[in-house]
Amino acid sequence: MEPIIEVKGLKKYFQTQRGLLHAVDDVTLSIERGKTLGVVGESGCGKSTLGRTIIHLLESTSGQILLEGRDITHVKDKELRAVRERMQIIFQDPYSSLDPRKSVDATIREPLIVSKRYKKSEIDDVTRELMDFVGIDERLRNSYPHELDGGRRQRVGIARALALNPDFVVCDEPVSALDVSIQAQVLNLLKKLQQQKGLTYMFVTHDMSVVRHISDDICVMYLGQMVEKCPSKELFKNPLHPYTKALLSAIPSVDIHHPMKREILRGEITSPVDPKPGCRFASRCRFVTEACRQPQKQVEASPGHFVTCCRLNEIV
Ligand SMILES: Nc1ncnc2c1ncn2[C@@H]1O[C@H](COP(=O)(O)OP(=O)(O)OP(=O)(O)O)[C@@H](O)[C@H]1O
């Protein structure tokens, strides 16, 4: 399978008062069409920035972004608009991402009008189809975001994101703000829509059970760097990077037959502002040696299992 999205050496730095913040630092990955790549890691590790940079909501600092093999890193104007239509985002909190002054109908209709893809006469039908597609009752079309519960609001966000038939969707914590009872419904909806439309997802979350449920592959990030990426099953069965192991050890009974001892991370968290070269996890890693202070290479430990750790042979 050809990847639909490829990212090579992607960097996104922010200029801050304290210095240059390395939010995404040299990330290389690819996603195959119709698959879901889960992205996990603690708050501030750059998950959202990675997703937003790939879909061109943020301008990359350096590196390459390819869509179906075509380099789209520096597209401008008309091409940029076309690329953005093909890559959409579903946000965590539909309440703040939806315009409070727009009704459900107007919210979903807007991208259809802006795109100029449809005739006026078609837009009513397409809007209705979209509402039906994501399971919003037609009677809610004149409601406003504050009149809907969290689950329905997120359905509106999903309808809007899918209005122009994108290929690739970044789902940025799409269920984290929802009641647990609603989370499964929205996850199942996302899965169903993916199958029906052949969508490719990047699914950002810090909920390990959600990511396990939804992802084909999982990418683990730590302070802007990708430390590990492999098929979801493999990650839970055979985590290799010391940070991944610590992350998984915090979930109660991932595998009841092989319970992991909970590992408490000690040591100072490295600052993402003007960081020194080398592994960002070094300051908290119990396997650290001098070699970890050098720039690290991503290695393929087994087919499809990528790890960025120079101590791999010593710790497995
Ligand atoms: N516009 C910005 N200007 C400056 N720094 C930013 C900006 N956006 C993000 N950052 C910083 O970049 C880093 C990565 O942020 P990001 O929001 O991508 O993390 P995240 O993994 O999505 O976190 P969370 O799980 O809390 O959503 C953080 O240190 C954050 O403070």
Ligand SMILES: [Mg+2]
């Ligand atoms: Mg985020």
